[in-house]
């Protein structure tokens with residue numbers, strides 16, 4: 001993945017660079033950080049809350065449901081920071097051997113710069129929502145560190161694509177939902193626009209990375225993607241969020257995992273990227289059970 005790319009590949013990166021120059025945001029000025037939260041608005045689209053529709057959900061008052069929505073919003077954006085920190089490391093490591101004159105490197109650096117701003121924006125959002133910086137559970141956090149160290153090949157960008165598309169579908173819906181806090185809608189808008197370019201880049205990197213893999217390498221790549229998507233789907237909602245409304249985290253987590261509505265949500269959030277990963281041959285029959293366990297395929 002260095003200097004000798006065919007012209008048509010470079011054309012993609014040049015197009016992405018032009019798109020970045022035309023439409024990028026600075027959340028420091030494009031988000032109104034001084035505006036107070038609006039009473040009665042939700043942190044995320046209520047139907048996407050992990051325990052929505054369960055008996056446990058029905059046992060909460062409206063006020064508690066809204067509180068939980070703010071904590072799930074905080075958990076999702078802090079999981080996004082966790083993931084963006086991993087992907088920046090993977091991308092910068094790849095660039096160590098790249099051609100500094102090439103559009104590939106120029107765009108990749110632009111993307112890393114986008115992610116720096118996103119992670120700052122998401123971090124500030126947890127402060128604004130007045131919720132803990134949840135991040136993933138400690139075991140997942142540790143597994144992420146290990147994953148970053150060892151992942152290489154198309155699996156790295158396939159994992160990135162799955163997360164970017166999960167966040168994209170979640171945020172696209174939320175930015176158009178008037179019941180949701182203006183703060184969450186605005187950060188969603190910014191992220192959706194900039195991530196559209198990132199997803200094009202990730203798809204391109206996966207396609208390029210698939211060339212010339214041996215059968216054995218393909219198996220390893222498939223297993224790596226299945227492993228990371230499992231980590232990611234578990235990282236989205238930290239079970240400690242349930243304690244914010246007096247629910248035992250273990251009870252809340254069990255309710256979420258067995259909730260058909262939440263399973264369907266994950267399925268919808270992942271559908272586009274899963275179809276792509278299947279199409280390029282990175283899913284593999286043997287791993288279907290793992291993907292199903294992550295609720296990314298029905």
Ligand SMILES: [Fe+2]
Pocket residue numbers: 084114115118119191195
């Ligand atoms: Fe991002």
Ligand SMILES: [Fe+2]
Pocket residue numbers: 115164195198
């Ligand atoms: Fe991204």
